[in-house]
Amino acid sequence: HDNDRVLICLYSEIFLNDLLAPIYLNVAREVTFINGIDVIRKLEKHVLDGHFQATTNFIVIDVTDLYRMIPREGALHALMRLLKKHSDHGKIGTLSIDAIMRMARLVLDTNCFAYDNKYYKQTRGGAMGFTFTQALANIYMHEWEQDLIQHQVVHNGIYGRYIDDIFMTTNQNRDAIKIQFEKVAKKNINIKINFEIDTSVNFFDVTINNEDGCLKTYLYHKTTAEPYILPYTSDHPRHVHRNIPYAALLRAARICSDVYDFNRERIRIDISLLLNNYPPNFIRKQFDRFFQVNNAMPVLDESNSQVYHRLHQQLLH
Known part of the structure; x- marks a missing residue:
């Protein structure tokens, strides 16, 4: 019976990812970076729009232990809100929201890991390597990042994320940006971030420089x-x-x-x-x-x- 449960769980997590990933990408495409070329396209448009200045800094944010730190109930609530918003008469395709949520709980309930020849149930976050864990983390993070996205819209800055790596531009001083990050940190204690602010950063496979108001990009090795x-x-x-x-x-x-x-x-x-x-x-x-x-x-x-x-x-x- 345990083997059957594990098999059902594995098939469920693949099914859930295939169901949820397209919905998430449709919702978050504008603030999702797929690769370095994606970032360069946004940056060059930023220059053409007149927002790139000699004072422009780049910000690279790393979310610490994202898969392990997302709270289970918080992530499930975020999933429920996404499903309700994008459902048709309480359904996604032919599945009811309730059926999808039960499937999601089954996958999370079956998360376990081995340590020192003993099995432990994972009660926080999701299993590394599971595609559903990534989908759930992305859905949870999309709610978390809304304040930062709005902040960037108001201040004509770029915002984009790839799972647990975030790239932003800013023309504000460092103190103002740090205050904004402190606000975000207080609002959700589950998400911990490390950030770097500079005129030269590496993101994906790109080195991005601001050379006296001129954007310069080249391959980062x-x-x-x-x-x-x-x-x-x-x-x-x-x-x-x-x-x-x-x-x-x-x-x-x-x-x-x-x-x-x-x-x-x-x-x-x-x-x-x-x-x-x-x-x-x-x-x-x-x-x-x-x-x-x-x-x-x-x-x-x-x-x-x-x-x-x-x-x-x-x-x-």
């Missing part, structure tokens, strides 16, 4: 992370190997805001490919293909900054 590239000698169709240099250059052109940072990244890609046994002629041919397809050979031949700016914008959007 963690010193501990070794870049993995599929070796040329691997037993894959040749088109897979052809796509690797192209995809790497595409990512670099989207993220690097100026041609010099892009060229530095291009050299890095070149070296990584050589170290993984890609023949020099093969690399050169694939690099040429990227610039020819995107009508940007002057970037490769003479580091033309105007052509690169067009390339960056074209690929970013």
Whole structure:
């Protein structure tokens, strides 16, 4: 019977995630960052809208132990409110809200972990690695972040979150921002945050700089992370190997805001490919293909900054 209960729980958590994730994303898309390119699009629009200044700082917030710290009842209440708001005659699809809530409680009731050869029931937060835990955490956080979102709207700042990582911009002084964070902390003692305020920060795979009122972005490489590239000698169709240099250059052109940072990244890609046994002629041919397809050979031949700016914008959007 215990095995049956665990199986039911596993299927329920997959089903719940598939049901809830699209609803959540539809509600929170404007304040959700999917990747670094998402952040750059928002930042460049911020510049065009005239909100980016020499005094603009970036804020990176880390939510501490999110999955472990969300209160069970608080998260379930947040889920209930979301379902009521987006239901049709008390149903989501063919399921009643009551049925969904019972399923959610079943999943949370079955959360357990092993320590020192003993099993323990988890009474706070959700199980790491469960997709439903992420969906529930996102729903709970979306209610928590509303005050910060409204604060950013009033002060023409960017706000976006990816699970437990938040990125914001501000033209306010540090003291004013710290006061706002203290208010948020007092309102909900379950969510603990650490934050960094600076003119240069790393978020996702992007380094973001404010250089005297000019936005500059380029790829951020963690010193501990070794870049993995599929070796040329691997037993894959040749088109897979052809796509690797192209995809790497595409990512670099989207993220690097100026041609010099892009060229530095291009050299890095070149070296990584050589170290993984890609023949020099093969690399050169694939690099040429990227610039020819995107009508940007002057970037490769003479580091033309105007052509690169067009390339960056074209690929970013």
